Amino acid sequence: MRAMVLDRPGFPLELRDLTDPSPGVGELLVRVRACAVCRTDLHIVDGELPAVRLPLIPGHQIVGTVEKIGAEVQGFAIADRVGIPWLGWTCGDCAYCKSDRENLCDRAKFTGYTCDGGYAEAVVADARFCFRLPANYDDAAVAPLLCAGLIGYRALRKTDSAERLGIYGFGNAARIITQVARAQGREVCAFTRPGDVAAQRAAIDIGAVWAGGSDQAPPRRLDAAIVFAPVGSLVPIALRNLVKGGRVVCGGIHMSDIPSFSYRDLWEERSIESVANLTRRDATEFLEIAARLPLRIETETFSLADGNEAVARFRDGTLRGTAVLVP
Numbered sequence: 349m350r351a352m353v354l355d356r357p358g359f360p361l362e363l364r365d366l367t368d369p370s371p372g373v374g375e376l377l378v379r380v381r382a383c384a385v386c387r388t389d390l391h392i393v394d395g396e397l398p399a400v401r402l403p404l405i406p407g408h409q410i411v412g413t414v415e416k417i418g419a420e421v422q423g424f425a426i427a428d429r430v431g432i433p434w435l436g437w438t439c440g441d442c443a444y445c446k447s448d449r450e451n452l453c454d455r456a457k458f459t460g461y462t463c464d465g466g467y468a469e470a471v472v473a474d475a476r477f478c479f480r481l482p483a484n485y486d487d488a489a490v491a492p493l494l495c496a497g498l499i500g501y502r503a504l505r506k507t508d509s510a511e512r513l514g515i516y517g518f519g520n521a522a523r524i525i526t527q528v529a530r531a532q533g534r535e536v537c538a539f540t541r542p543g544d545v546a547a548q549r550a551a552i553d554i555g556a557v558w559a560g561g562s563d564q565a566p567p568r569r570l571d572a573a574i575v576f577a578p579v580g581s582l583v584p585i586a587l588r589n590l591v592k593g594g595r596v597v598c599g600g601i602h603m604s605d606i607p608s609f610s611y612r613d614l615w616e617e618r619s620i621e622s623v624a625n626l627t628r629r630d631a632t633e634f635l636e637i638a639a640r641l642p643l644r645i646e647t648e649t650f651s652l653a654d655g656n657e658a659v660a661r662f663r664d665g666t667l668r669g670t671a672v673l674v675p
């Protein structure tokens with residue numbers, strides 16, 4: 349199989365010919381049909397997250413078809429379409445796994461980070477962490493649901509019943525979650541880079557009731573805010589726009605430092621929380637919602653060999669939708 353391989357963070361991926369992996373006990377060999385690029389891939393490629401496995405094939409929003417089935421796998425047949433997300437394996441045995449918080453598992457494995465991912469023509473994955481995908485999306489359109497959608501949904505769940513929601517950083521996750529929030533009857537205020545009128549227009553177009561720069565205040569205070577942008581200085585800004593008891597949820601895996609702020613901004617039971625990874629329950633719930641809605645997903649597709657260009661365009665902010673590699 350061909351794959352885009354990371355040898356050294358900070359350097360381009362290399363297109364390489366490798367032998368197909370073979371599925372072990374409980375695993376599937378999946379022929380990749382699409383793999384969406386996530387901001388976490390950028391953090392891995394650029395070395396902002398510690399390198400835990402090199403060389404590495406990145407990519408954790410994988411759509412493909414089952415080609416081989418390992419021993420003891422149940423519930424999948426050859427040619428089934430499956431999705432493979434970030435959470436690749438959990439131990440099932442630690443205190444977190446036993447308390448319905450497998451996203452925090454002490455020994456968790458992550459697709460495209462601690463095990464090889466989907467910037468390739470084929471990948472192996474633990475079948476228990478593979479999902480059937482809603483039929484109303486094609487391969488490229490459904491791929492961004494597997495992280496931007498799933499982890500965005502986990503962030504949305506953490507806002508509980510917040511009716512007036514602020515979203516900072518209007519990228520892939522924000523576009524998906526705005527549509528879900530609206531369908532749930534919530535109002536979304538979108539905060540973009542100051543002066544980014546095109547992003548503000550796109551946010552309104554997809555259902556935000558208000559859009560402005562992150563330096564602006566929303567028309568009314570927010571019940572909760574989700575910060576998807578990896579920019580720590582947005583956290584105290586979001587906090588100041590909350591009602592009493594409101595919550596800021598940080599949706600990313602990496603963020604620049606949060607500057608110090610007055611306790612007054614946190615007082616009156618405001619809180620700051622982060623989201624880490626996903627549980628299989630998040631995936632099942634969100635994919636059911638996605639099947640019902642359906643969500644508008646914009647993508648820009650790239651060949652596998654153009655993986656570096658896809659990553660660079662994401663980094664530069666010049667994509668017109670989610671970048672998706674189509675081998």
Ligand SMILES: [Zn+2]
Nearest residue numbers: 439442445453
């Ligand atoms: Zn565990």
Ligand SMILES: [Zn+2]
Nearest residue numbers: 386388495496
């Ligand atoms: Zn991701």
